[in-house]
Amino acid sequence: MTTDRDTTRxxxxxxxxxxxxxxxxxxxxxxxxxxxxxxxxxxxxxxxxPMTITAxxxxxxxxxxxxxxxxxxxxxAPNVPLPALGGPPATTAPTESGGILVYELGGVIYLADADxxxxxxxxxxxxxxxxxxxSVWSPDGRHFIYRDGDGTTQMSDAEGRVVASxxxxxxxxxxxxxxxxxxxxxxxxxxxxxxxxxxLQASLALPEGYGRLYETEGVWAPDGRSVLVHIRQSDxxxxxxxxxxxxxxxxxxDDHPFARRSRAFSRDGRRVAYVVQPPxxxxxxxxxxxxDGSDARTVARLAGPNDVAAAFLEWSxxxxxxxxxxxxGGQIDLVVLEVATGTISTAVPEFSREGYPxxxxxxxxxxxxxxxxxxxxxxxxxxxNVDGTxxxxxxxxxxxxxxxxxxxxxxxxxxxxxVVDATPSPTSTxxxxxxxxxxxxxxxxxxxVSVVLPAAxxxxxxxDGDAGNHISxxxxxGSGWMVWYLYAPGGIVDPSRDTFMLPLPDDxxxxxxxxxxxxxxxxxxxxxxxxxxxLLDVSLPGESGAFVFVDVPTGDSGAxxxxxxxxxxxxxxxIWRLGETWMVAQGHAVGIGALKTADAPGDxxxxxxxxxxxx
Amino acid sequence: MDTELVVRAKRxxxxxxxxxxxxxxxxxxxxxxxxxxxxDLAEDATQQALLSIWCDLPQLRDPARxxxxxxxxLLRACYAECRKQRRWSPNLRILxxxxxxxxxxFTSVVDRDLLEMAFRRLSFDHRAVVVLHHYxxxxxxxxxxxLGVPVGTVNSRLHHAMRGMRAALDADARPAVQEAIQ
Numbered sequence: 023m024t025t026d027r028d029t030t031r032x033x034x035x036x037x038x039x040x041x042x043x044x045x046x047x048x049x050x051x052x053x054x055x056x057x058x059x060x061x062x063x064x065x066x067x068x069x070x071x072p073m074t075i076t077a078x079x080x081x082x083x084x085x086x087x088x089x090x091x092x093x094x095x096x097x098x099a100p101n102v103p104l105p106a107l108g109g110p111p112a113t114t115a116p117t118e119s120g121g122i123l124v125y126e127l128g129g130v131i132y133l134a135d136a137d138x139x140x141x142x143x144x145x146x147x148x149x150x151x152x153x154x155x156x157s158v159w160s161p162d163g164r165h166f167i168y169r170d171g172d173g174t175t176q177m178s179d180a181e182g183r184v185v186a187s188x189x190x191x192x193x194x195x196x197x198x199x200x201x202x203x204x205x206x207x208x209x210x211x212x213x214x215x216x217x218x219x220x221x222l223q224a225s226l227a228l229p230e231g232y233g234r235l236y237e238t239e240g241v242w243a244p245d246g247r248s249v250l251v252h253i254r255q256s257d258x259x260x261x262x263x264x265x266x267x268x269x270x271x272x273x274x275x276d277d278h279p280f281a282r283r284s285r286a287f288s289r290d291g292r293r294v295a296y297v298v299q300p301p302x303x304x305x306x307x308x309x310x311x312x313x314d315g316s317d318a319r320t321v322a323r324l325a326g327p328n329d330v331a332a333a334f335l336e337w338s339x340x341x342x343x344x345x346x347x348x349x350x351g352g353q354i355d356l357v358v359l360e361v362a363t364g365t366i367s368t369a370v371p372e373f374s375r376e377g378y379p380x381x382x383x384x385x386x387x388x389x390x391x392x393x394x395x396x397x398x399x400x401x402x403x404x405x406x407n408v409d410g411t412x413x414x415x416x417x418x419x420x421x422x423x424x425x426x427x428x429x430x431x432x433x434x435x436x437x438x439x440x441v442v443d444a445t446p447s448p449t450s451t452x453x454x455x456x457x458x459x460x461x462x463x464x465x466x467x468x469x470x471v472s473v474v475l476p477a478a479x480x481x482x483x484x485x486d487g488d489a490g491n492h493i494s495x496x497x498x499x500g501s502g503w504m505v506w507y508l509y510a511p512g513g514i515v516d517p518s519r520d521t522f523m524l525p526l527p528d529d530x531x532x533x534x535x536x537x538x539x540x541x542x543x544x545x546x547x548x549x550x551x552x553x554x555x556x557l558l559d560v561s562l563p564g565e566s567g568a569f570v571f572v573d574v575p576t577g578d579s580g581a582x583x584x585x586x587x588x589x590x591x592x593x594x595x596x597i598w599r600l601g602e603t604w605m606v607a608q609g610h611a612v613g614i615g616a617l618k619t620a621d622a623p624g625d626x627x628x629x630x631x632x633x634x635x636x637x
Numbered sequence: 638m639d640t641e642l643v644v645r646a647k648r649x650x651x652x653x654x655x656x657x658x659x660x661x662x663x664x665x666x667x668x669x670x671x672x673x674x675x676x677d678l679a680e681d682a683t684q685q686a687l688l689s690i691w692c693d694l695p696q697l698r699d700p701a702r703x704x705x706x707x708x709x710x711l712l713r714a715c716y717a718e719c720r721k722q723r724r725w726s727p728n729l730r731i732l733x734x735x736x737x738x739x740x741x742x743f744t745s746v747v748d749r750d751l752l753e754m755a756f757r758r759l760s761f762d763h764r765a766v767v768v769l770h771h772y773x774x775x776x777x778x779x780x781x782x783x784l785g786v787p788v789g790t791v792n793s794r795l796h797h798a799m800r801g802m803r804a805a806l807d808a809d810a811r812p813a814v815q816e817a818i819q
Contacts, residue, residue: 029803030771036752037671037772045662048680052662052687053655059688061649061695129717 121385122180123416124149124158124166125403125423131168133182136384136425138403138416144182146170149422158424160200161289163385165218166424167194167203175205177220180426186220186513197246198291202266204240204249213240213249215266219466219510221603226264228253229271240264241280244291244313250280279315286335286344287313289427293361295335295344297324308335308346310361321364324348338387339427343408345369345381345390356381356392358408367409370394382424393422466493466510472635473508495630506627508634512603530597530604531556548596550605550631555598596631607631643700646691654694658687661707664773668708669715671768674757678718685718686711708769708783716761755802763798766791 121136126149134141147168149158159166165185167177175194177186191205191214202223203216213226232253240249248265261274261281274281282296294313299306303323311318324346336345344359348366356370369390370381381392389405389412403420406413417423464471475495495506514530527533535542535558544559596607609627645653665686670679689710697706756764769780770791777795781788 029799032752033756033767033799033802034771036749037768039749045666045680045683048666048684049658049662049687052658052684052691053651055688056651056654056691059692061692 122163122426123391123423124168124426125417125420126168127417127420131178132417133180134417137414141417142182144168144178145176145184147176149424157195158382159426160196160218161198161427162200163426164200166426175203177203177218186216186218188216188220188222189214191216193240195240195242197242198244198289199246202246204242204266206240213251213264215249219513221510221512224266224268226266226268227271228264229262229273241285241287243280244287250274252281277315279311279313282309284335286337288337288341289339290341293337293341295321295337297335308344308359310344321361322359322366336381336383338383339385340387343387345383345408347373356390358390369406369408369410371410383427384425385427391416391423391425393420464493464508466508469511470636471508473630474633475630506630507608509606509608511600511605514606514608530606531558534558534560534595534597548628550596550598551634551636553598553600555596558595558597560593560595594627596628600636605634607634640700640703643694643697643703647694647697647700649695654691657703658690661690662687665711668768668773669711669718671772672712672715672761672764673718674753675718679715682711682714682718685714689714705783712765712784715765752802759798759801763794763801766794767798767802770795 123134123136123138124144125132125134125138125141126147129146129148131144131147131149132141133144145168147170149168158168163180165177165179167175169190170176174187175190176184177188178184189207191203191207194203194205196203201218203218204213204226206212207214207225211228214222215224215226217223226249228251240251242248243250243263247267248263251262251264253260253262261276261278263272263274263280265271279285279294279296282294282298285294285296287294292313293310294315295308295310297306298309298320306324307320308322308324309318310321321344334347337343338345342361344361346357346359348355348357354373355368356373357366358369359366370392373392373394381390383390384405389407391403391405393401393403401419401421402415403417403423404413405416464473493508495508534540540560542558542560544557546557548555548557594609598605607630639656642653642657646657662683665683666679669682669686670676673679673682686707690707693710697703756767759767765784766780769775769783770777775783777791778788781791784791
């Protein structure tokens with residue numbers, strides 16, 4: 023038996039033993055490259071409108087460009103590289119069944135049709151692999167998550183628009199109802215639960231006396247009300263349930279299905295599969311039971327007598343099949359079990375001799391998506407029928423991808439940022455109880471907001487509602503404030519990162535002030551809904567004192583390019599307390615006289631803020 | 638690291654950059670080789686990191702933070718290379734038997750092979766911590782600084798990594814995944 027000290031000694035010795043190799047050759051190549059490679063400028067364009075990538079924005083973009091042209095300004099391209107459209111040509115075969123494919127290629131995330139065709143770049147980042155570290159797509163197919171180069175988790179909608187960001191978590195997975203995400207915190211001591219607005223909803227502590235999670239991901243309970251974790255304690259595993267309402271963790275009985283090895287719940291939460299090792303059996307066995315543990319039956323043996331079972335069970339979306347690794351004679355096959363009949367077919371023979379390649383199901387439960395080396399030796403993304411036939415190359419060079427579980431366009435549920443009740447009555451529903459006559463009830467990421475819309479934006483509620491964490495209202499150019507945003511409580515766009523950064527820091531005013539490149543032009547105290555609030559007018563130095571970005575659609579893909587229009591705009595932030603968190607409203611001004619106009623009596627943006635109510 | 642050199646390179650002084658890169662190159666290659674376990678990928682990662690240093694230096698606000706910042710670029714490049722390679726394929730590069738055995742009693746080909754296989758099963762984050770701590774001999778707080786994560790996280794990763802290595806060595810050639818499915 024190796025001791026910890028032995029292990030450390032051997033590892034250190036091994037690491038130090040490797041012979042020295044000089045970097046002289048590659049160093050010269052780098053120095054040669056530097057001769058022709060310019061350095062990046064320190065100041066980046068720190069802002070763009072957080073608008074949707076839709077054809078509907080074309081009108082706004084056109085209007086902005088027109089305004090710039092009218093006042094004699096030149097539209098210039100920003101000095102940051104624009105995202106390339108499309109990925110590499112995918113070698114594909116005929117048709118795949120439905121769904122949207124998200125994949126990573128060289129540290130870049132792409133969205134594509136199910137057969138890998140028509141790729142569109144989403145952003146830099148990596149997908150987590152589903153068989154042990156959580157899920158990529160939400161069960162309703164509306165959103166997916168990936169981790170960017172900085173380790174921040176980005177949430178995107180099914181069209182590739184980033185709608186929220188939150189601190190890095192590990193083994194992140196979606197709740198069964200697609201409204202929450204849970205994952206380890208970076209210090210692996212707590213489970214963080216985020217909403218789809220990117221706001222931290224809960225931070226679940228481990229039971230008292232337990233230091234940290236241990237070698238296991240958290241799993242959503244089938245009802246979505248708690249996260250189940252396995253905690254290793256003195257060489258034995260304990261299963262615990264951490265309720266997301268913050269109530270005390272509960273230890274699960276050792277025969278609880280979740281306490282079993284490799285347990286996996288079906289997507290409808292009704293059944294569970296797990297692995298057991300009966301004392302008399304030559305190899306571990308696969309058991310399927312009801313979610314409560316009843317009606318358990320052994321459905322398969324997982325390995326040959328001398329092999330190690332390698333499970334990683336994945337239910338098909340329809341709950342009819344289980345895919346898993348099976349070790350045979352030292353090789354690892356990817357097999358599919360028909361749960362009803364017990365029939366096992368080999369989808370990918372000799373899948374691997376080392377490690378466990380990622381795989382996932384197609385939305386129609388008829389094919390498997392997997393990553394494996396092709397003829398050239400490089401890993402590519404493939405799909406295959408469950409019986410091993412119809413193997414197709416989807417994306418050459420991609421190391422991982424995931425298929426949306428259902429067509430996002432078919433997904434049910436309310437869109438974010440919607441108008442719930444524009445004409446409330448005295449007998450309105452509880453959610454509309456606080457709506458005043460003449461006001462509309464708008465829901466932002468689950469929060470109800472009652473608004474009275476000034477004439478300037480009447481009939482435009484909301485125009486986008488794209489991110490789920492804000493609503494946007496468009497004015498016309500002449501009134502000074504072009505676009506208004508109302509962020510969900512605790513949320514705001516980080517203008518220095520061109521992305522959503524949620525939740526807001528403890529002191530959002532101070533946070534805003536210190537953002538690189540952002541200059542506060544004016545600042546004063548005001549009142550919003552009886553609460554003290556802070557108003558900041560901001561701009562950027564170095565670009566003629568002001569800026570605005572417009573996003574212009576390019577081609578037919580729906581993607582956009584950003585153009586900076588120096589010298590024509592500014593932003594106004596209004597920040598105030600709402601209960602335990604902060605609210606931020608923001609307006610973009612366009613035009614030389616914007617500030618003056620905005621300060622004028624009856625400014626519609628300020629009137630809009632003053633009229634906000636939170637039922 | 639000479640802060641003055643960093644400041645000069647930040648302003649576009651190629652000679653200053655060349656001196657910085659020369660100082661870093663061998664160390665970067667050694668670290669990246671140990672993390673990605675492939676000479677070609679390590680060279681690519683090193684090259685990419687050195688070039689990124691040049692390109693992104695103007696954006697480094699505090700020259701005194703150059704070393705930590707440059708290692709982060711290296712680790713990012715290593716990570717990208719790791720993602721490109723066949724992460725689960727054998728791809729073993731067993732050192733030739735006649736390679737000088739400079740250290741100790743544990744340098745047999747078999748032992749190295751076991752260590753190699755065990756190490757390859759670690760995640761990138763775990764490998765990085767092991768190499769920075771056990772190869773560069775950096776204390777955990779420095780490793781945390783380089784990685785930009787809390788010390789507790791480094792502790793945790795190191796613990797998991799060494800435990801994984803131990804399990805693999807204990808199990809001889811048995812796949813370490815047995816631990817993962819307990």
